[in-house]
Amino acid sequence: MGTWHEYLKAKGTPPEWPYPIKFGEESEIEVDVLVLGGGIAGCWAAISAARNGATVALFEKGDVRRSGAGGPGCDHWCNVPANPLSRVDPDDWAIQEMEALGPYSNGLGFQIQCREDWDTLLEMEQMGGKIRDDDDEYIGVEGRDDETKLMVSPRYGVKAGYSPHDDWKKPGFNPPEKRNNVVLRIWGSTFKPILKKECQRLGVKVFDRTMATSLLNENGKPGGRIVGATGVNVRTGEFIVAKAKAVILSMGGAGYLWHLDMEHGGHSTMYSRNESSDTTALAWRAGAKVTMQERSMLSRIASGLKHKWYTGGADASYENVPLVDAENKKLPAPTQGWEDGGAMFSNQAHIITEIREGIKNGTYKLPFFGDFASMKPEESNATWNMMLAEESTTRVMVQTMNENGFDIHRDQVMNYTFIEFQPSQQFREAARGGGLITDWNLMTSVDGLYAAGTSLFSPGDHSFAASTGRYAGRKAAAYVKSVEDAEICRNQVEKEKERVIAPTKRDSGIDWKELHNGLARVMQYFVSEYKNETMFNLALEEIARIEENAVPRLFALDPHKLMRSLEDLNMIEHAKIIIHAMKERKFSNTTLGIERLDYPENDEEEAKNYLVLCQKDGEIQYERVPIRYWGNMKEQYEAHNKDYTGVYKPEN
């Protein structure tokens, strides 16, 4: 009961669109700070800007209550070196984390995270989020501190990053008194509804079901100061024009540019279904500089071919769960647990090779299992009922398996990692690490335009999104006090309105799914494993044909399909940026995921730079910015945050 065809059979007619249709209608708002994207980063940005005295509006494609990749929940607050149990210095840890994640990581973002995400977490608790085992459910679990009731995770126990420490198999490795205590387990499923309530309490104008469609520049000229943005309601089709002195981009990344089939297993990425290149496309059209666009990698954790998130058991972060073969022989892989200092195996080629060879020569018998039954009861309880039940899409997996009779103390979860370990080269993450390049205020190259969370280049996790969102909101609120009012260019608005509404004026042609699949096919065929100039040019030619022949025929029968259609257009924009960036990098570099047939060698000098690009007067401009461009992280952070007042003090 509940499907569309059941309704049709019962009633003899399809349901009417349940919301008023307002194609062509327009409304206007005016605020100091406009936040685009209401996930974790966007909510924190809106809250922070409002707490710092700005009037704020927030556009969100879904409903802020549960939207974004972090909407369902979050199990770890990573990199929280300022927590009272930590044994590392926040400034030192930011450097360690930056180094562990390689030359193109975002040190600026890590510095903000390491300095401020404990404050951010305390503010979460202040609002009612659960960050401690106040109910004493997990007494006796390793890592639980009985005084503070904080729950330390084994992650990053001896070093930053997920690769195993050299000594991880030695006895006495990783004793409790030497652990970093830098990651906390938290009850993240409680967070998002609370963030929405706080937005509302602070008077943030929350526009749920509103997709941002464009940024507005002063005088309508790309690259000019930001004076607002436009959006469209994805239920009614109403167009909205927002005037604002500052805009914060927090619409995430690009989830499925290479994913041909979004149904069944096809859309199993670790990103929200709604992440569709919106940030990159909007920023690009407004003249902002982006970087790391050339980087693409095989899809992680859940790929186009794999199961949704962790239902494979131990293939990702099943903390402390040993992986065993069909005869209960333990596989030679770390478990991201206490015994191995929180290391993971999924990025360890030699471990993967050893196991795969073992399958073929009979050392390890398939299928494999995550052996919950072998764990201490209190540890399996914490992993299953706290960690997995608090993390994103695994919460409902825990509930569903429990209802179907799964018993953590008796059973083992089947694991498919080594049956389907890697997706094919044709299932890739778009511009992995790609995003906006910013200064120490998280302002982009365009005045008044800020970025936070996954909209930043080389972003981190949930607490990275929260702390950079909170930081960007604070900085934007300060900025708007220093700038004069500016007028919106009506001509720019009219052109955008015409672009947005165009697909609704047609009843047939190309629907959004066909357009998406056509684009994904281009990426799979010409921008995947085999890269060279010829293939890139073919891809650009094909996209030009799509723009010439298919886009003018794009049709949307209702506001939802209009949203998906506009997402496709953003993905087309993003695809072109990615291909141009790949073309510009005439070398091969495994860290960037670039292996070019025509330039098989690395270029060490070129590799020392970010490739930064933007659009100016219709031409693409390329720039090399040295990696680690942010300077001394501790000094720069302190120089830019002399007025930081720490944890919010709510008025009574």
Added chain:
Amino acid sequence: MADKVYALPNVQSPSTPVIFNPEKCIGCNTCVEVCQIDVYIPNPEKGKPPIILHPEECWYCGCCVTDCPTPGAIKFNYPLPLKPRWRNKETGEVMQVK
């Protein structure tokens, strides 16, 4: 009316990310509001379970189930290729979500 056979396009697949229990669902539409991708629309008949309009866009986040205020009104339903499996360590019996 119910016996009439309509000429319909193929059913969207997977078609049923959740199963509503019409006996328990009060039609409060909390699931309609929390779903970040509008899988559901409200039923034109007030008090009835929502209509699953965009099942194939579901990303199985489960928020509709998590936030439902009426126990048993909405049941999660992994599509066939995604149903988790597990094994009883003692008996070796392999089981799967139904």
